[in-house]
Amino acid sequence: MPIYNAPLADMRFILNDVFQAEQFWQSNAGLAHIDSATVDAILEEMAKFAQNVTLPLNRSGDEEGARIENGQVYTPAGFKDAFRQFADGGWIGLGADEQWGGQGMPKMLTVLTDEMLFATNPSFQLYPLLSIGAGMALNSYASEEQKQTYLPKIYSGEWGGTMCLTEPHAGTDLGIIKTKAVANDDGSYSITGTKIFITGGDNDLCENIIHLVLAKTPDAPAGSRGISLFIVPKFLVNKDGSVGERNPVGPGSIEHKMGIKASATCVMNFDGAKGYLVGKENEGLAAMFVMMNYERLSMGIQGIGASEYAYQNAAQYATDRLQGRSATGAKQPEKVADSILVHPDVRRMLLNVRATNEASRAFAVYVGQQLDMTKFCEDQDTVKKANDRVALLTPVAKAYLTDVALTATLDAQMVFGGHGYIREWGMEQCVRDLRIAQIYEGTNGVQAQDLMGRKVVKNGGVFVAAYLSEIRDFANSLSADLDFIKQATLNSADKLEQVTKLVIENAQGNPNEINAASVDYLHAFGLVSYAYMFAKISAAASQKSGEFYENKLNLAKYFVTRMLPELDSRIAKIQAGGELMMQFSPDYFTTYA
Structure with a gap:
């Protein structure tokens, strides 16, 4: 049976220690009421919930899946009670x-509580996650009356929330959506x-579901400038706040998916459903991006949770599995x-x-701290710098963390050999469930293009220059006994700076160079960021004594010597440019004879 112990230490x-x-x-x-003792108690309680409530439902939820009957979606056994x-x-x-x-509570904390839930049951975590994202969008753009009506119910769990963007013909290019919004006489x-x-899109967990829907009014400008955002409740809300009659919106079907099968992924039909404008007409995409950017960081956290779960199970299996003898006797x-x-290749994996897990966790908390600065800091210069940093790092948090998490999860699965392919050990579900994190909320290729x-x-390159300046300042502050990570971090920062200038220069003559370089650039950027995280980890660990901290330093050395060299191969690919890719005729890709 799969195991999970929250990595609280x-x-x-x-x-x-790392972020003080x-x-x-x-x-x-805005955060002065929070102390480490309170946060530690919260982490302990979430660990209990994740280990005792959501983990036991993970495999059964996958096998049963969500189902639809007579226009109503039902979650697997145990989910409703767990959600309550x-x-x-x-x-x-x-x-x-x-x-x-x-x-x-600060984002620095919720990054870690989310990780535990994603580790133990990603399908379950997606239900409240969308509610939280919907709440954030409403809190940023809704009217005071709308906030009072919807937010307390969403945060209590009485009502859920969704994000309705994609249409059959419109995914990344939301400007071509066809969903229409026609004004009624009553203001709806x-x-x-x-x-x-x-x-x-539909479930049996909540009394009501509040859909946030992108649509266009009849006279809206073409493209993304003509998108508006609407609240469309599953059940209309009476003036006293109670649930009223059913709105003509509902699931047409649920998708049959590779993974996260207990999460209901719905086709939603809006048949003249009553909706309420959020903010102003034609300004809906900005409101929705508040929610989408939150979800993008969450997908990175999904990656951390999956690879931590995979690591723990693979490490336990490797400890128990007897095969062969050590080469040294x-x-x-x-x-x-x-x-x-005893085999070095197993240890390599x-x-x-x-x-990957330790650097990813540190990076997610770092991004969480930047988000906390944007929300709670009073100094406007600090807030602006944090907003710029969040804009730069959001696509990295989503795409790089999930890319390396899938690679890590596959390594963990490989440790099991043939057993990794068998359902009972939990690894095949872990791989299936994680794959979607690279795809939804904007595919990782799109995230790389955004970066x-x-x-x-x-x-x-202004945002990158500021980030690299911070990295260099920190690396130069390291003591002489940490020269191994200091030099590795400074050298990698120099390489990223040089290749950044190269792509900017090449893009002036050929815009295709941006997309051609994007994925390798994102991975180069991620590797440099992880070097920075290990520099922070090393600085903190070097101030303490004991095996726990010695292992942190040794893992940093492992990263520098065995993983960071990938940076050079990524840069070589960027330097090769994209001209050769574009020389192939379109017919080449569909000609097989």
């Missing part, structure tokens, strides 16, 4: 404003159209064979996963 180390979180919280008025426990525990509003029934709108891939002569941990095109080339 690693989480505390990242918060308390309590000091940061106490220095910001989750909501009653206040978890949905953990990071939400206290004004609406939330607890006002009639919403008509079809949306696909809607996570939690039997290490367990009293047994028929040695544990496969496990260390790759462990290094390279909008966040680097468009502003001439």
Whole structure:
């Protein structure tokens, strides 16, 4: 049976030692009520919930899946009770404003609580995740009356939320959506159209579901400038806040998917459903991006959760599995064979996963801290810098973290050999469930294009230069005994700076160079960021004594010597340019004879 033990020691180390979180919280008025003891108690409680409630439902939920009967979606056995426990525990509003029934906790913390849920049951986690994202969009753009109507119910878990963007013909290019919104005399709108891939589009977990829907009014400008955002409840809400009559919106079907099968991914039909404008007409995409950017970081956290779960199970399997003998002589002569941990290649795979997990977790908390700065810091210069940093790092958090997580999860599966392909061990489900994280909320290729095109080339590399300056300042502050990570970090920063200038220059003559370089650039950027994270980890670990901290330093050395060299191959691919790719005729790709 698969195992999971929340890595609380690693989480505390990242918060308390690497980022000195309590000091940061106490220095910001909006977070001054938070201390490490409170945060530690929250982490402990989430660990219990994840290990005792969501983990046991992971495989059964996958095997049963969500189902639709007579226009109503039902979640697998146990999900409804688990969701009620989750909501009653206040978890949905953990990071939400206290004004609406939330607890006002920082993103640095919710990054870690989300990781535990994604590790133990990603399908379950997606239901409240979409509600939280919908709440964030409403809190940023909705009217005061709309906030009062919807936010307390969403954060209590009485009502759920969704994000309805994609249509059969319109995915990345939302400017060509066809869903229509026609104004009614009472100030509402009639919403008509079809949306696909809607996570939690219908379920039996909540009393009501609040759909956030992108649509166009009849006279809207063409393209993305003509998109508006609407609240479309499953059940209309009466003036006293109670649930009223059914709105003509519902699931036409649920998708049959590779993974996350307990999560209801719905085709949603809006048949003149009553909707309510959020903000102003034609300004809906900005509101939806508040939600989408939140979800993008969450997908990166999904990657961390999956690879942590995979690592723990693979490490336990490697410890127990006896096969062959060590090349240097039997290490367990009293047994028929040695544990496969004696083989360097097995350790290579496990260390790759462990290094990925630790750097990814640190990076996610770092991005979470930047988000906390945008929300809670009072100094406007600090807020602007943090907003710029979040804009730069969001596509990296989504795409790089999920790319390396899938590689790590595949390494963990390989440790099992043939058993990794068998359902009972949990690895094949882990791989299937994680694959979607590279695809939804904007595919990783699109995220790479966003990084390279909008966040680097468009502003001439200003955001990157500021980030590299921070990395260099930190690396130069390291003591002499950390020279191994200091030099590796500085050298990698120099390489990223040079290749950034190269792509910006090449793009002036050929815009295709942006897209041609984008994925390799994102991975180069990610590797440099992970070197920075290991520099922070090393600095913190070097101040403490004990095996726990020595292992942190040794893992940093492993990253520098065995994983960071990938940076050179990524840069070589970027330097090769994209001209050769575009020389092939379109007919070449469909000519097989």
